[in-house]
Amino acid sequence: MKSTFKTIGRILLILAVAVIIIAGLSALTSSTADVSAIQPPAFDPSMAGDMPAPPDHHEEGASALGLLELAKNIGVIGLIVTIYWFGQKWTGQMRRRRGFAS
Amino acid sequence: MSNKKTVYKIITDIVVAVGTALLLSAKATGETLHEWIGVAVLAVVLTHLLLSFDWFAAAARRFFQKQSFRVRVNWILSVALFIAMTAAFYSGLVISKVLMPALGIELAGGISWKSIHTIASDFTLYLVGLHLAVNWKWVVKHILGPFRRQPRQVAENHATALPIRQAR
Numbered sequence: 584m585k586s587t588f589k590t591i592g593r594i595l596l597i598l599a600v601a602v603i604i605i606a607g608l609s610a611l612t613s614s615t616a617d618v619s620a621i622q623p624p625a626f627d628p629s630m631a632g633d634m635p636a637p638p639d640h641h642e643e644g645a646s647a648l649g650l651l652e653l654a655k656n657i658g659v660i661g662l663i664v665t666i667y668w669f670g671q672k673w674t675g676q677m678r679r680r681r682g683f684a685s
Numbered sequence: 686m687s688n689k690k691t692v693y694k695i696i697t698d699i700v701v702a703v704g705t706a707l708l709l710s711a712k713a714t715g716e717t718l719h720e721w722i723g724v725a726v727l728a729v730v731l732t733h734l735l736l737s738f739d740w741f742a743a744a745a746r747r748f749f750q751k752q753s754f755r756v757r758v759n760w761i762l763s764v765a766l767f768i769a770m771t772a773a774f775y776s777g778l779v780i781s782k783v784l785m786p787a788l789g790i791e792l793a794g795g796i797s798w799k800s801i802h803t804i805a806s807d808f809t810l811y812l813v814g815l816h817l818a819v820n821w822k823w824v825v826k827h828i829l830g831p832f833r834r835q836p837r838q839v840a841e842n843h844a845t846a847l848p849i850r851q852a853r
Contacts, residue, residue: 593738597731604771612797649713656709656810663814664821 690736695827697733702817704729709810720777720784727774734767759819766812772805 704726711719734741744752744760778785780794780802817824 590735593735594731597734600767601771601775604768605775608772608775608801612795612801646712649710649715653706653710653713657706659810660706660814660817663811664818667815667818668821 691827693732694736697729697736698824698828700729701726701733702813705809705813709806717783720781723774723777724784730770737763755819759816762812762816762819766809766816769805769808769812772801773809776802776805 704722707714707722708719708726714722741760741763744756748757748760776794776798779792779798781792785792
């Protein structure tokens with residue numbers, strides 16, 4: 584029973600922090616919306632002519648491009664992990680060398 | 686840490702890792718699946734946070750006391766990841782085209798929310814990489830550990846290889 588209340592308390596705490604972040608974001612978007620409302624000119628459909636519709640980047644279903652994006656994301660994460668580990672190994676070696684030198 | 690908790694952590698970590706990789710590749714899943722995976726991952730991320738709450742609270746309490754640099758960096762990264770993920774999840778719900786309309790909720794998502802979603806997702810990708818890198822020892826020990834060849838097995842292989850050499 585005690586642990587249930589503890590878990591509920593923790594969930595509420597996480598949600599409260601999330602709400603603060605969301606409130607900050609909402610304030611940010613409302614302030615940028617005020618600025619963007621002034622800047623862009625009104626769209627005139629007659630000026631567009633036979634312009635092709637912009638491509639929808641979220642088409643349904645998996646595509647070769649989507650799989651490429653997945654591979655890229657996994658590659659980026661793998662690269663960060665590899666760089667971190669080589670960096671840590673390198674700094675460890677440098678520290679050891681300094682220890683031997685002194 | 687109890688064994689049960691470790692098992693739960695391993696399961697949630699794998700689901701969060703796979704889910705995040707899929708979420709960050711929206712073109713691979715399509716919009717409908719992207720949004721549903723988002724909601725599922727949100728629930729699993731909350732579980733991950735609850736399971737890591739004790740560590741997080743202890744690291745926060747000792748933040749300005751004598752503590753290793755790695756723990757401090759890990760704590761800051763966790764906070765940054767939480768902010769980035771919260772921004773990505775909420776902006777995703779605001780610009781939702783399938784999930785929220787299906788629930789009968791109409792939110793006024795604009796270009797700014799789309800930009801926030803893109804920026805927060807990019808940050809999440811880099812922060813997930815760093816979070817994984819900092820906790821790589823834990824991942825190797827608990828997740829990749831069972832798949833690694835044990836020293837005992839290696840010794841056994843040597844023992845079986847010995848008579849063959851002697852026979853030659």
